[in-house]
């Protein structure tokens with residue numbers, strides 16, 4: 001469940017900081033990608049080298065480092081889940097008052113990902129009116145809290161305040177993923193560019209890399225959806241995603257149409273060929289035979305088939321255009337989609353294969369909204385936010 005999930009682990013200045021190393025280990029063992037952000041006080045308790053070795057990434061401690069001009073917003077956008085373990089009384093207080101003077105709290109305030117806080121402190125600190133008030137406020141705001149255990153504390157005292165067992169924290173993270181905003185949804189995503197065979201060796205294809213559709217599938221799974229990715233690109237290694245590899249438009253159509261029963265949302269991000277050679281050679285066409293003539297016939301229209309299915313899900317189409325998006329707007333009605341994502345692949349930053357994309361969302365009521373140039377992962381997150389909002393409005 002955690003494989004491939006992006007987890008930001010915040011570590012604060014409490015004695016239990018050493019247990020965060022074990023937690024980082026457990027998360028990476030389960031296949032999660034972990035990035036650590038430490039408060040300056042945390043470095044008094046445990047070294048950055050430990051987390052660097054365990055996670056493969058240098059922890060962020062300084063907001064103003066020269067490595068990343070804005071480490072808190074980078075971490076905030078990257079995270080599928082943020083967990084703070086241990087969370088000191090001081091960090092809880094600063095978070096509850098929005099005082100974001102260090103990299104951890106700035107990340108917490110900048111992120112829209114779910115946040116799990118695992119407080120740890122002496123019993124008196126945990127039971128203090130200020131801490132109780134802060135925890136209540138944070139819960140009310142939607143923060144997830146793993147309450148501290150009762151037991152032996154630093155210095156030999158006994159009482160409530162011990163950091164919850166790291167394995168229980170891992171379970172709580174899993175439960176956040178499972179119960180994410182897309183929990184219970186069955187989703188089909190397509191990605192990649194289809195290939196239409198001319199003969200067993202050659203094909204007509206396009207330059208789509210599959211990165212956009214793969215990001216949409218990854219984010220859906222990270223938010224708790226059951227995801228099937230039908231891809232014409234190299235199958236990505238995405239945990240919790242059922243991947244079906246296809247080559248041609250017709251194969252993609254059969255793979256998608258055959259899986260529509262029980263599907264809630266279909267996001268058709270693949271670049272599907274509109275036409276295919278009318279005849280596919282069964283053996284390689286030889287140079288000696290002279291210049292061949294290739295004639296074309298239309299391929300199966302994947303999007304149209306989904307729209308016309310008796311199991312029609314909420315349908316999102318993609319339109320890759322060049323030289324403007326006028327046609328994309330018209331496609332909303334023509335293709336019968338609920339939402340159309342248009343991108344101009346001739347624009348810098350939105351080319352096929354790029355890690356970024358600038359998309360415009362076209363709605364059924366004729367309106368549209370342009371998103372800024374974003375990482376494809378952030379486009380995927382924004383798109384799922386939009387789908388959830390639109391499905392609620394249907």
Ligand SMILES: Cc1cc2nc3c(=O)[nH]c(=O)nc-3n(C[C@H](O)[C@H](O)[C@H](O)COP(=O)(O)O)c2cc1C
Pocket residue numbers: 011012013014015016039040041042087088089090091092120121122125
């Ligand atoms: C030896 C020692 C142990 C501490 N343990 C804790 C603790 O377990 N929980 C806590 O809330 N504060 C603890 N503190 C106090 C925090 O380190 C202090 O409030 C610090 O400012 C927290 O900063 P941070 O929240 O930015 O990491 C401890 C301090 C010392 C000196």
